[in-house]
Amino acid sequence: MNGKKLISALAVIIAVNILVIAIAQEADAAVYRRGSSGTVVTQIQTKLRAWGYLSGNADGVFGAKTELAVKSFQRRNNLTADGVAGPATLAALGISAADTSSGSARSGDVNLLARLISAEARGEPYDGQVAVGAVVLNRIQHPSFPSTMSGVIYQTGAFTCLVDGQFDKPVAESAYKAASDALNGCDPSGGAIYYFNPKTATSAWIWSRPVLLEIGRHRFCA
Numbered sequence: 001m002n003g004k005k006l007i008s009a010l011a012v013i014i015a016v017n018i019l020v021i022a023i024a025q026e027a028d029a030a031v032y033r034r035g036s037s038g039t040v041v042t043q044i045q046t047k048l049r050a051w052g053y054l055s056g057n058a059d060g061v062f063g064a065k066t067e068l069a070v071k072s073f074q075r076r077n078n079l080t081a082d083g084v085a086g087p088a089t090l091a092a093l094g095i096s097a098a099d100t101s102s103g104s105a106r107s108g109d110v111n112l113l114a115r116l117i118s119a120e121a122r123g124e125p126y127d128g129q130v131a132v133g134a135v136v137l138n139r140i141q142h143p144s145f146p147s148t149m150s151g152v153i154y155q156t157g158a159f160t161c162l163v164d165g166q167f168d169k170p171v172a173e174s175a176y177k178a179a180s181d182a183l184n185g186c187d188p189s190g191g192a193i194y195y196f197n198p199k200t201a202t203s204a205w206i207w208s209r210p211v212l213l214e215i216g217r218h219r220f221c222a
Helices: 002-029 039-050 064-076 087-093 105-121 126-141 149-153 173-183
Strands: 194-196 211-215 218-221
Touching (some): 039 064, 105 149, 126 173, 126 194, 126 211, 126 218
Antiparallel strands (some): 194 218
């Protein structure tokens, strides 16, 4: 009898744990912060633009400007001004749970990768732009890097465009096509996980990486 009670108790505990995990995952899915991307971010930006909190295009990429706009909106609406669009902020923006469940991860990936490509390889040959996108995707698959696109792109010190302001500039049209091609498997970089401009690179470490090929002003390395 005691054994049956123990089994029942364990079953209840397991069920509760599963429920807690499911609730946590659902909550995480409804939180948007710097590094997020997709159609819900576009909705957030569109609302903020319409109400005067944000200037520029609603590109679906939650960057520094969007974070500042969210903080301003939160302060104006007596919300915690943390720059994170969680359930309370989304509700104040008029974005429902049904809206958040319809976001397109693929669209978000294209927008985020296009912004990185434009910032890092604006003016480079088209193959060079695709190659920069491919480096990001190669890093996602590599054990030494984060396993998500936002994790790779926002990794501290990974890309200079995040600190010199280039990342927040308008995205070149060619970058969207380059991002799509890279996401569809095109890799002119030859499997590279690094690249650098030999005219501007000052790190001795990056110069030590084995060079796979050169495209435009960039050397792509293993």
